[in-house]
Amino acid sequence: MASMSVKHAIAAAKKLRSLQERFNPGGSDIYPALMGDEAITALIPSGNPLSVHILMFTRALREQGTDEQYEKFGRRADNNEIIGTFAQTELGHGTYLRGLEARADYDRGTEEFVLNTPKLSSYKWWPGGLGQTCNYCIFVAQLYIDNEAKGMAMFVVQIRDEETHMPLPGVHVGEIGKKMGLNGVNNGFLGLKDYRVPRLNMLMRHQQVLPDGRFVKSPVSQVSYFPMVFVRCMVARQNSNYLAQAATIATRYSVIRRQSPIEEGQPEPKILEHLTQQMKVIPEIVTAVVYRLAAANLQNMYNETAEAVYRKDFSRLPELHALACILKVATSYDSTYGIERLRQACGGHGYLTAGNLGNIFAMAAPACTYEGENSVLYLQVGKILMKNWSQVLAGRELMPSMAYISECSKMTSFPQWTGSWECLLKAIQYACVGSIRLAFQSYNARVQSAQSQTAAVNYSGLELTKAAELHGRSYVAGNFYQQIVNSPNKHQRSPQFQKVLENMLELHLIQIFFRHLGDILRFIRITEDEISALQRRLEEVLKELRPDAVAITDAFDFNDKILSSALGCYDGNVYERLFEAALKHPLNRKSVPDFFEAHLKPFMKENADNAKKSKL
Numbered sequence: 248m249a250s251m252s253v254k255h256a257i258a259a260a261k262k263l264r265s266l267q268e269r270f271n272p273g274g275s276d277i278y279p280a281l282m283g284d285e286a287i288t289a290l291i292p293s294g295n296p297l298s299v300h301i302l303m304f305t306r307a308l309r310e311q312g313t314d315e316q317y318e319k320f321g322r323r324a325d326n327n328e329i330i331g332t333f334a335q336t337e338l339g340h341g342t343y344l345r346g347l348e349a350r351a352d353y354d355r356g357t358e359e360f361v362l363n364t365p366k367l368s369s370y371k372w373w374p375g376g377l378g379q380t381c382n383y384c385i386f387v388a389q390l391y392i393d394n395e396a397k398g399m400a401m402f403v404v405q406i407r408d409e410e411t412h413m414p415l416p417g418v419h420v421g422e423i424g425k426k427m428g429l430n431g432v433n434n435g436f437l438g439l440k441d442y443r444v445p446r447l448n449m450l451m452r453h454q455q456v457l458p459d460g461r462f463v464k465s466p467v468s469q470v471s472y473f474p475m476v477f478v479r480c481m482v483a484r485q486n487s488n489y490l491a492q493a494a495t496i497a498t499r500y501s502v503i504r505r506q507s508p509i510e511e512g513q514p515e516p517k518i519l520e521h522l523t524q525q526m527k528v529i530p531e532i533v534t535a536v537v538y539r540l541a542a543a544n545l546q547n548m549y550n551e552t553a554e555a556v557y558r559k560d561f562s563r564l565p566e567l568h569a570l571a572c573i574l575k576v577a578t579s580y581d582s583t584y585g586i587e588r589l590r591q592a593c594g595g596h597g598y599l600t601a602g603n604l605g606n607i608f609a610m611a612a613p614a615c616t617y618e619g620e621n622s623v624l625y626l627q628v629g630k631i632l633m634k635n636w637s638q639v640l641a642g643r644e645l646m647p648s649m650a651y652i653s654e655c656s657k658m659t660s661f662p663q664w665t666g667s668w669e670c671l672l673k674a675i676q677y678a679c680v681g682s683i684r685l686a687f688q689s690y691n692a693r694v695q696s697a698q699s700q701t702a703a704v705n706y707s708g709l710e711l712t713k714a715a716e717l718h719g720r721s722y723v724a725g726n727f728y729q730q731i732v733n734s735p736n737k738h739q740r741s742p743q744f745q746k747v748l749e750n751m752l753e754l755h756l757i758q759i760f761f762r763h764l765g766d767i768l769r770f771i772r773i774t775e776d777e778i779s780a781l782q783r784r785l786e787e788v789l790k791e792l793r794p795d796a797v798a799i800t801d802a803f804d805f806n807d808k809i810l811s812s813a814l815g816c817y818d819g820n821v822y823e824r825l826f827e828a829a830l831k832h833p834l835n836r837k838s839v840p841d842f843f844e845a846h847l848k849p850f851m852k853e854n855a856d857n858a859k860k861s862k863l
């Protein structure tokens with residue numbers, strides 16, 4: 248599997264190079280285009296062992312290294328002359344980066360760093376491609392000068408000989424073992440013992456160690472987290488893709504599979520005629536579209552911020568960090584939940600490998616963990632919301648993506664309920680601001696009672712994560728609303744197309760309303776009649792979208808090779824493909840399985856003999 252994945256990954260890397268030559272060397276705006284060509288994902292169903300090389304190693308060299316360091320290492324990496332990974336997580340630490348144990352001690356006598364992973368728990372553990380594929384890595388370590396800790400730093404470290412691929416002296420490297428999925432990625436471990444690298448192997452665009460050992464601190468320490476922000480933006484797009492693939496499979500299957508008459512005596516309908524099946528499938532189609540649009544927005548914001556950071560303007564980092572966290576969490580949680588729901592909507596055949604829904608789930612699920620575990624990132628956003636609420640109380644402006652918080656904070660009560668889209672969107676935003684206010688009261692009370700900020704964050708964690716989740720809902724729903732209702736190119740859409748988009752907006756807003764009805768009712772009075780009216784509208788819009796479900800998923804434009812699913816094939820010959828896949832199973836090569844003579848027959852005979860004896 249590993250060699251097949253590497254073979255396909257090399258093909259993909261060649262494609263990427265040709266794209267880069269067309270777009271711009273190493274530009275971040277090529278990745279969505281690349282992912283638009285899902286061959287990358289489909290051809291490597293067990294995961295791409297070069298993803299971290301492309302997404303993190305090359306970018307860290309470009310964004311964290313000096314121009315000279317880019318010339319020395321980055322150009323070769325971009326040209327795939329060397330293959331690297333991003334080695335930050337350790338066996339003992341992943342989230343709490345200040346707890347990382349790998350260390351880099353500066354030796355001013357030789358102008359080198361001595362790298363060590365002092366304990367087993369200090370071993371780097373998880374980096375993609377580290378096990379077998381990479382010959383270099385970005386090694387993240389605590390920097391020490393004269394045994395004084397200076398914080399985290401990144402080092403370019405060669406781990407294998409470029410000719411023989413043998414691990415270099417002082418390097419202990421290998422594969423961490425089988426995973427739930429992505430078993431073609433060879434996530435690896437790395438131990439270093441007194442491994443020396445030249446001073447200029449420390450990436451020094453933002454912080455420096457001078458030859459005499461003087462340390463020049465980064466103007467903004469958080470810029471060292473930038474490689475993670477980029478991947479969080481990519482995850483938002485990638486996981487919306489996984490959900491779109493699963494939605495395509497389940498939709499196509501749901502208009503092929505017939506089961507259970509709706510009226511006595513009537514023929515069995517397509518299962519998508521059942522309202523409950525529509526409720527399982529159609530909202531996931533819409534969610535995939537909603538997140539694809541939100542991820543595209545975030546990608547633009549990343550590109551703008553990356554250019555600003557290059558000019559040493561760090562002002563937009565906090566907002567990008569907050570949105571990258573929110574979207575990475577929301578898309579990975581919702582896509583993982585959605586793919587499983589779509590699998591269940593396909594009955595027993597959804598559980599067959601030939602349906603590919605299990606593999607899509609296994610590809611999507613780890614995004615809830617890597618690049619920052621989701622609950623940790625929600626807490627990050629919760630902390631940022633607390634800081635922004637203090638700004639609101641001080642009457643200051645907020646970042647654009649949080650402007651609604653200021654507006655809602657000025658509302659003394661929620662206006663008359665109308666049930667319009669604007670009303671539904673405002674309800675979600677109003678509930679979010681109410682949750683922020685409550686979280687702030689709890690958090691502030693703790694800080695006032697002399698709890699440390701970190702302890703106050705921990706003990707207010709449930710309210711902070713709730714506020715962060717509702718902020719994510721507000722941002723995503725607001726973005727979708729703007730794209731459908733206020734988009735500058737709305738007039739270019741046919742009325743029919745606009746109507747489908749508006750139905751999708753209606754469904755998204757009502758679905759989010761019902762998902763957070765409890766959170767909303769805490770702050771807004773809504774009558775039973777008003778809620779029942781929304782229930783009717785939900786049933787109505789599912790019926791309205793039913794005829795468009797196949798066309799919308801066809802518009803995702805996944806070909807059969809990409810979906811790799813007997814349930815989701817374009818020609819709809821599901822049963823033939825399921826049977827064809829079954830006949831290919833190795834157990835069907837012989838009529839009598841080998842285990843019959845060896846195990847089953849003796850077992851049955853022994854039981855028969857015992858039965859006879861017991862009768863005597």
Ligand SMILES: CCCCCCCCCC/C=C\CCCCCCC/C=C/C(=O)SCCNC(=O)CCNC(=O)[C@H](O)C(C)(C)COP(=O)(O)OP(=O)(O)OC[C@H]1O[C@@H](n2cnc3c(N)ncnc32)[C@H](O)[C@@H]1OP(=O)(O)O
Pocket residue numbers: 256257259260261263278281282287295297298299301302333335336341342343344345375469470472473475476478481482485564565568616617618619620623627630631
């Ligand atoms: C060959 C062709 C191949 C084709 C390639 C393309 C393929 C495309 C398809 C694939 C696309 C996508 C799929 C992805 C592929 C899979 C890749 C998976 C790789 C995984 C890599 C990793 O997992 S790397 C390791 C990730 N680890 C983490 O994220 C660590 C998480 N931990 C944290 O973030 C910590 O909590 C933190 C670092 C924040 C520690 O914080 P702490 O020191 O405790 O202090 P805080 O108070 O929390 O924060 C301090 C201040 O810093 C601010 N801040 C925190 N983080 C950031 C940030 N990232 N940016 C900016 N600012 C940040 C924080 O807000 C605080 O600010 P304040 O003002 O001081 O309050």
Ligand SMILES: Cc1cc2nc3c(=O)[nH]c(=O)nc-3n(C[C@H](O)[C@H](O)[C@H](O)COP(=O)(O)OP(=O)(O)OC[C@H]3O[C@@H](n4cnc5c(N)ncnc54)[C@H](O)[C@@H]3O)c2cc1C
Pocket residue numbers: 299332333334335336339340341342343372373374375429434613616617618619620622623626
């Ligand atoms: C498929 C995959 C690929 C990966 N690729 C890479 C890679 O290429 N490079 C790399 O460096 N790393 C990589 N990782 C590692 C990944 O970044 C870490 O797994 C992730 O950061 C979580 O850290 P951890 O696993 O050590 O969990 P921990 O940090 O130990 O957290 C475990 C659990 O503790 C809880 N928790 C932790 N901290 C807090 C907190 N502050 N507040 C509340 N709860 C908390 C959370 O529930 C969390 O899930 C990969 C992981 C996976 C699964």
